[in-house]
Amino acid sequence: MGGMLVVQKFGGSSVADPERIKRVAKRVVETKRAGNSVVVVVSAMGDTTDELIGLARQLSDTPSEREMDMLLSTGEQVSIALLAMAIENLGEAAVSLTGAQAGVSTNEVYAKAKITGINSERLDKELAAGKIVVVAGFQGRCANDDTTTLGRGGSDTTAVALAAAIKADVCEIFTDVDGVYTTDPRVVPRAQKLPSISYDEMLELASLGALVLHPRAVEFAKIYNVKLHVRSSFNHNTGTIVEEVASMEKEMVVSGVAYDLNVAKIAFFDVPDKPGIAMKLFSALAAENINVDMIIQSTMRNDVNDISFTIAKDELNKALQISDRIKQEIGTPDYDYDDSVAKISIVGAGMITNPGVAACMFEALANAGINIQMISTSEIKVSCIIDADSVKKAVKVLHTKFDLDVEEENSAAS
Amino acid sequence: MGGMLVVQKFGGSSVADPERIKRVAKRVVETKRAGNSVVVVVSAMGDTTDELIGLARQLSDTPSEREMDMLLSTGEQVSIALLAMAIENLGEAAVSLTGAQAGVSTNEVYAKAKITGINSERLDKELAAGKIVVVAGFQGRCANDDTTTLGRGGSDTTAVALAAAIKADVCEIFTDVDGVYTTDPRVVPRAQKLPSISYDEMLELASLGALVLHPRAVEFAKIYNVKLHVRSSFNHNTGTIVEEVASMEKEMVVSGVAYDLNVAKIAFFDVPDKPGIAMKLFSALAAENINVDMIIQSTMRNDVNDISFTIAKDELNKALQISDRIKQEIGTPDYDYDDSVAKISIVGAGMITNPGVAACMFEALANAGINIQMISTSEIKVSCIIDADSVKKAVKVLHTKFDLDVEEENSAAS
Incomplete structure (x- = not known):
């Protein structure tokens, strides 16, 4: 070079x-x-x-x-x-x-x-x-x-x-790692280093807790078409190239499994089913720069909803203060939170052309006895909120399920 | 206020x-x-x-x-x-x-x-x-x-x-002191705090080692007529006001005695008496931002001079390197240095209208058995280079000689 x-x-x-x-x-x-x-x-x-x-x-x-x-x-x-x-x-x-x-x-x-x-x-x-x-x-x-x-x-x-x-x-x-892996090598020793990955895939992996590269940076790189090279500072090996891949058929349907433990869930119960209530809550959170990740609103009985959402766990205290304020303002009966949850996700550009990937994920988790609390999907990823204690088991199960395990265990990453 | x-x-x-x-x-x-x-x-x-x-x-x-x-x-x-x-x-x-x-x-x-x-x-x-x-x-x-x-x-x-x-x-x-004193209270316990002082006097005192205020700042204050108040951070006493005093007759001929131990002397011997030699030396020092304080050039024999000058002691090494270079360039026989010297000065706006103040200073030093190596005067100050070991004795002698001692010893300054 x-x-x-x-x-x-x-x-x-x-x-x-x-x-x-x-x-x-x-x-x-x-x-x-x-x-x-x-x-x-x-x-x-x-x-x-x-x-x-x-x-x-x-x-x-x-x-x-x-x-x-x-x-x-x-x-x-x-x-x-x-x-x-x-x-x-x-x-x-x-x-x-x-x-x-x-x-x-x-x-x-x-x-x-x-x-x-x-x-x-x-x-x-x-x-x-x-x-x-x-x-x-x-x-x-x-x-x-x-x-x-x-x-x-x-x-x-x-x-x-x-x-x-x-x-x-x-x-x-x-x-401090050799590149982007199919999942965290500390959890799955048979994780593979990916030679290259698209911006969208990297974006999803980064958003989902693959801490090697921040999603903001990937987003920027995607918009301005900046070629990224994620590599180790300890050796001269080629790492993972992140770039816009010419849209060939993807070899792997799923290219990575990610998890994130920095997650907390807040649920409002029996929210009056009137327009603007959800807006009030999420506007207040946005005003304090709290990013809301997944949102689920379900009509349970007549005229009242339950609204659940997830945020970064380290912003939970701030979010709870806001929730208190909103609760008084809209007079909703009550809310609760859970900070022992985690997000597990599968990511792959190949998912777009391969229906049934999500179902395959749910089935694998169910077979492992892991309960899914919330689900969110995009064109190239599926995320589930599960109990934090089950997260490593879930990563292993999914890594195997989607044929990501390499033959031999590697120790390239710390 | x-x-x-x-x-x-x-x-x-x-x-x-x-x-x-x-x-x-x-x-x-x-x-x-x-x-x-x-x-x-x-x-x-x-x-x-x-x-x-x-x-x-x-x-x-x-x-x-x-x-x-x-x-x-x-x-x-x-x-x-x-x-x-x-x-x-x-x-x-x-x-x-x-x-x-x-x-x-x-x-x-x-x-x-x-x-x-x-x-x-x-x-x-x-x-x-x-x-x-x-x-x-x-x-x-x-x-x-x-x-x-x-x-x-x-x-x-x-x-x-x-x-x-x-x-x-x-x-x-x-x-950390109460204001500007007639001299260093650590050396002369009967030093007085001055209620006010002119920019020029402060400038000389500051230049001469009264560390309470830097001469650059005083110069700036003088040019832009900024009223300064030097005061203690430990109490609310009024300190010393530095401002342009309306030119009344000064009560005190000498308003302060200052000393500076951050002094070194360099002497070039037998420098050829040709134009531009001194310029070469002092230009080289200026190019390295070394401030030269006193300069004495004396014709000793035919066609050769001795040139002595003083600089801040902590710039001695840099100055010696330059001296080495100049010595080779101009082919002067030799130079020497002395870093065990000090500068002692008397300062007072009243000196302008009171001739004989310098003579009075030299006499007092001579009576105390202190040898004067170099002399420099301005309208409101007289400075002498003396042996560093004699400096405290010299301060005491001059402080008494010019009637600056207060009746009782004070302990206002640390």
Whole structure:
């Protein structure tokens, strides 16, 4: 490889201490010396973010999100400066840029900002000067010149957005595993590394808890057609390529089994069957930036419904506060929650042309004695909410059911 | 006091930990609640800068100054975010601004940038909205959008520059002593706190090692006529006011005795007496941003000179490297250095109209058996380079000689 424009993204654990930063610098310099132009996106060093949050807690129980962004964005700023120094120490010219300097514009939603545009002028200039450009992930600047952070998956998203803006040939996402697997190799030792996968499949897998790549980043990559390469920072093996696959017949109907334990369920009972009630609830949740995943509304008796929905478990407390408020406002009898649930999903572009895949999944789960609480389907995935205790069993059962097991157990992934 | 526009500056030791930040927040909120508009300028927390430098050293022996500025500027960014949170926690609206956000423009001399202008638009807007504005000292943004740090005295300078830009009524410099003293109270317990002092006197005292206020900041204050109030962060006593005194007859001929141990002397021997030699040497030092203080050139024999000059002791190594280079270039026989010297100075606006003050100083030193190595004078000060071991004796002798001793020893300063 050579003569390419490459964006490389390294997470917080890859730059956790000076030794690891040196290792990243070496890898980046190798890529540069192979004849490529390189932009590197890094996160904050290991525990930095937690330490900064700890400091903030000592000063305020409810620090404003604006000031938290001001505080937390220093984490990546330290990483980029140190990585640039390490690269320069290896004899290559480098320049570090904050999100703002790299032209990352966002909306004004502090702590969860969305990228609204990239002005790559500075980036282009530094690359043209032959420099390795080191950009702070996870952050940007909003219209009023404030620093914002992008929230979860922010560094992945930064990398993909920059790759799109500068029309990079590939965006390499470095991680501690070898690529994207048919399922979590810690649960199923016979999981396979996928050589390539489509954006949609990756999107579903990422949304469903395959933590190797954040769904926001995949979505961005899909829209701007950025070729992703998910690979290990510990070796030079080819990982998994994520790109728009020319629509050949898919070999595998199901290409992966994903699970997510960060799930909680809330159920409202006996909600009056009047227009606007559900809207009120979900608008209130949206106003607090709580993502609702599955929603089920079932008419049980005359004039009243049960409404169940799932959210990320770590937003349960916030969601319960809102639920309390809504309960008083609409005078609904009661609600309940369950935080010992999990989501299990099968994903595959081949499902579109293969009817009966969902039924096959339900049958496998039923045969294993696993009860399904909620179901949600899309063109290329089927998800079920089940009891959290059954999730590993479910993954194994489905991985076998859909012929994903390889012959020999592998230990390529940690 | 009330209805004023006040800039308050707190140094790194005042914000060294969350408890101290809370104390600063309390003081700032008091000032606000007395009816004033408040801008606060803070430095990085206590040891943060040293810790960041330690990290950088692990990655490069010679980190670039640009990347050091990127790294070190995170220190103040953490302070401002935490202080803003602490203020909000006390119920007042606050907003933190980096140097760049506060409109601090600098030249492109990394690590030692000079402020070239202030755009106070954002500051004015936030003040008009009733907010306490917390600004990162020591930093700015240069024309190419890079972050720069201002070097020594940078936070004092930021505070004064902002005060000038927003036309503040007063710029309060909080410190660990009660104000400006006639000399170092640790050396002379009978030193007096000066109720007021002119910019020129303060400038000389500051230049001469009275560390309470950096000369750059005083210079700025003088040019823009910013009233300074040097006061203690531990009590509410009035400190020392620095302002342009209406030119009445000065009560005291000498208003202070200052000393500086951060001094080293370099002497070139037998330099060919040709034009441009001295220029070559001092240009080379200036190119490396080394400030030369006193210079003495003396013709000793035919066609050759001795040239001696003083610099800050902590720049001696850099200066010696340059001296080596120059020695080879101009083929001068040899040079030597002495890092066990000190500078002792007397300062007073009244000196202009009182001839013989210098002679009086030399006499007092001679009587005390202290040898003078170099002399430099201005309209309001006389400085001598003497042996470092004699400096405390010299301070005491001069403080008494010029009638600065108070009746009783004081312990107001630490």
